[in-house]
Amino acid sequence: MYALLFNLLFRRLDPERAHHLAFGWIRRAARVPVLRTLLAALLAARRPELRTTAFGREMPGPFGLAAGFDKNATGIDGLAMLGFDHVEIGTVTGEPQPGNPAPRLFRLAVDRALINRMGFNNDGSAAVAARLAARAAARRGRPGVTLGVNIGKTKTVPEDTAVADYVTSTERLAAHADYLVVNVSSPNTPGLRNLQATEQLRPLLTAVREAADRTVPGRRVPLLVKIAPDLADEDVDAVADLAVDLGLDGIIATNTTIARDGLGLRTRRDLVESIGAGGLSGAPLKARSLEVLRRLYARVGDRVTLVGVGGVETADDVWERVLAGATLVQGYSAFVYQGPLWCRRVHRGLAARLAASPYATLADAVGADTRKAAA
Numbered sequence: 194m195y196a197l198l199f200n201l202l203f204r205r206l207d208p209e210r211a212h213h214l215a216f217g218w219i220r221r222a223a224r225v226p227v228l229r230t231l232l233a234a235l236l237a238a239r240r241p242e243l244r245t246t247a248f249g250r251e252m253p254g255p256f257g258l259a260a261g262f263d264k265n266a267t268g269i270d271g272l273a274m275l276g277f278d279h280v281e282i283g284t285v286t287g288e289p290q291p292g293n294p295a296p297r298l299f300r301l302a303v304d305r306a307l308i309n310r311m312g313f314n315n316d317g318s319a320a321v322a323a324r325l326a327a328r329a330a331a332r333r334g335r336p337g338v339t340l341g342v343n344i345g346k347t348k349t350v351p352e353d354t355a356v357a358d359y360v361t362s363t364e365r366l367a368a369h370a371d372y373l374v375v376n377v378s379s380p381n382t383p384g385l386r387n388l389q390a391t392e393q394l395r396p397l398l399t400a401v402r403e404a405a406d407r408t409v410p411g412r413r414v415p416l417l418v419k420i421a422p423d424l425a426d427e428d429v430d431a432v433a434d435l436a437v438d439l440g441l442d443g444i445i446a447t448n449t450t451i452a453r454d455g456l457g458l459r460t461r462r463d464l465v466e467s468i469g470a471g472g473l474s475g476a477p478l479k480a481r482s483l484e485v486l487r488r489l490y491a492r493v494g495d496r497v498t499l500v501g502v503g504g505v506e507t508a509d510d511v512w513e514r515v516l517a518g519a520t521l522v523q524g525y526s527a528f529v530y531q532g533p534l535w536c537r538r539v540h541r542g543l544a545a546r547l548a549a550s551p552y553a554t555l556a557d558a559v560g561a562d563t564r565k566a567a568a
């Protein structure tokens with residue numbers, strides 16, 4: 194059904210337009226209480242055996258929506274209705290910004306991949322904070338889906354004052370976040386990924402931690418960093434060591450890749466080249482993201498919670514990430530290709546995988562393969 198809709202409609206539309214169209218439908222459906230209840234019952238059926246605890250929160254499962262889909266926090270409850278166990282909004286920057294000129298989102302359909310150079314188009318942290326405050330007021334204390342807030346650097350802010358920009362966003366957004374992510378890994382903001390170097394990352398994460406503690410004194414907001422798959426292995430290790438040293442709560446691995454070679458792309462080379470710069474996501478990213486996750490788990494074990502993302506398409510992929518060391522798993526690109534039944538399929542398959550495994554709970558399975566490989 195979704196394949197038909199995809200081929201007849203979305204595939205013929207510019208990918209960014211298709212995104213806005215589909216996201217608009219999701220938001221509108223979620224505003225009609227009967228429809229929301231019905232769709233949630235169908236798509237977000239809960240399986241008690243998949244319950245997951247991370248960052249001090251109980252979630253119905255480990256599978257969430259990665260950052261970039263809901264950059265401005267306009268459709269959190271609609272996305273929860275589709276079955277995502279957590280939703281990460283953003284990336285939000287200190288100041289509002291338009292992002293890069295269009296076209297800036299491209300499909301490599303035969304590879305089940307996307308290339309984007311959106312460039313953090315978003316309303317800015319003040320507007321997003323106001324939106325989250327309004328949502329909280331409307332919910333009147335009713336608990337909602339676990340909400341991650343992903344922050345990044347405003348394009349026009351120079352690298353040497355980047356910390357202040359992240360701190361501004363933290364002050365505005367931390368109170369609304371179930372966890373906060375410092376994004377230093379998107380390829381579409383010049384210089385951003387330089388912040389992954391530990392000499393830059395240490396003061397940045399320290400300042401964000403302090404800002405979160407200062408603005409939300411009654412609660413320790415969990416703090417995570419999101420890294421690129423293009424880091425050299427020793428740089429992955431350095432981030433892992435820094436995370437342990439700083440008492441960071443989590444690492445998200447990984448963002449999109451700037452690589453085009455060695456990914457086994459089936460799309461014609463000249464076509465890929467004609468698209469130009471941007472981060473590649475989806476199936477071709479699977480192997481490297483998994484490799485980075487394994488490396489991180491081998492280094493940090495249970496001391497830092499790991500979130501696996503990059504090329505996750507199926508329940509088997511989610512299970513593989515869990516065995517590699519991920520407590521939570523996210524996806525984005527496969528949502529575009531698989532549509533609204535995606536979470537349901539993943540949850541069903543994952544429950545079957547767990548039942549057929551020697552593990553009583555998902556938590557028991559976290560990192561089991563990586564530990565075995567090391568033994």
Ligand SMILES: Cc1cc2nc3c(=O)[nH]c(=O)nc-3n(C[C@H](O)[C@H](O)[C@H](O)COP(=O)(O)O)c2cc1C
Nearest residue numbers: 259260261283284309448474475503504524525526
């Ligand atoms: C169109 C698009 C926009 C994205 N925007 C962001 C973003 O703003 N911040 C971020 O941290 N990651 C962003 N990402 C990266 C995803 O969160 C994810 O890390 C990456 O796509 C790999 O997962 P996937 O293979 O399941 O798509 C974006 C990805 C896509 C496809």
